Amino acid sequence: MRQLRERPENFHSLLDFEDLCATGKLPTFSFLEPRYYELTPEFPANDQHPAHDITEGEKIIKWVYETLRASPAWNDTALMIVYDEHGGYYDHVATPLEGVPNPDGKVSTNPAFNFTRSGVRTPAVVVSPWINKGTVIKTPVGPMPTSQYEHSSLGATMKKIYGFPDFLTERQRWAGTFETQFLTRTTPRTDCPTTLPNPPAPLKEIRVEASQQKMHSLQRNMVGVAAAMNGISIEELKSLNIVTEEQGGRFAEAQLRKNFEEKGYTVSDKYLKL
Numbered sequence: 001m002r003q004l005r006e007r008p009e010n011f012h013s014l015l016d017f018e019d020l021c022a023t024g025k026l027p028t029f030s031f032l033e034p035r036y037y038e039l040t041p042e043f044p045a046n047d048q049h050p051a052h053d054i055t056e057g058e059k060i061i062k063w064v065y066e067t068l069r070a071s072p073a074w075n076d077t078a079l080m081i082v083y084d085e086h087g088g089y090y091d092h093v094a095t096p097l098e099g100v101p102n103p104d105g106k107v108s109t110n111p112a113f114n115f116t117r118s119g120v121r122t123p124a125v126v127v128s129p130w131i132n133k134g135t136v137i138k139t140p141v142g143p144m145p146t147s148q149y150e151h152s153s154l155g156a157t158m159k160k161i162y163g164f165p166d167f168l169t170e171r172q173r174w175a176g177t178f179e180t181q182f183l184t185r186t187t188p189r190t191d192c193p194t195t196l197p198n199p200p201a202p203l204k205e206i207r208v209e210a211s212q213q214k215m216h217s218l219q220r221n222m223v224g225v226a227a228a229m230n231g232i233s234i235e236e237l238k239s240l241n242i243v244t245e246e247q248g249g250r251f252a253e254a255q256l257r258k259n260f261e262e263k264g265y266t267v268s269d270k271y272l273k274l
Helices: 003-007 013-021 052-067 151-164 170-174 179-183 215-227 234-240 245-262
Strands: 078-081 124-126
Touching: 013 052, 052 078, 151 170, 151 179, 215 245, 234 245
Parallel strands: none
Antiparallel strands: 078 124
């Protein structure tokens, strides 16, 4: 939220991403977010979060890959596809309990928890012409005997590649990194497909209209962030009675637009339909 308020020039639409790829002007690091709210059937949510249809997420992954693949910067690019949850499926691998550092020294007292363990595994895919076909990496080599690949591995890897002065947290210092995987080849691969297969058609019979679907916890949190951005109090937000996905999405969009335009940035009315 602080970055949105203070550095709005760093935030763009996926349409801008498409233009930057085509012109070879993509920034050194870009973080792409899916659509978290289903505004209309024409613009469905594509974040693959329940109860959204996962095929919509497959469509945007396909589009991002193909956009990058056609970019003049493809041979210098790595696409990382990561998730913050495991989808609720049973994981037969026990979560690490030994040697996992507390990230920042903070602990919870109610309930008591010291954050010295990891959770269930989540998917992570790295796509690059510098990665050998079929590469599967399970356990990192260091930097510590108990190190694992986890979400902090992204920041830790960037720290090593770009030479940042220090790690952000102790968990990031502990996390395994994967920058060495880009050094196993002397030339980029030329057999990477230019297009991916189309995902199956969405299951329209199970889709709940956005005007009827209630928001889940992540969407409610994002509405709260959008409200705080423009000084809307919790009491004021409650009085608006924002309940459904469509209401939440429209509210968050309006607050972002207001915040950006107050700082002199023009917000496009164009959307990317996939």
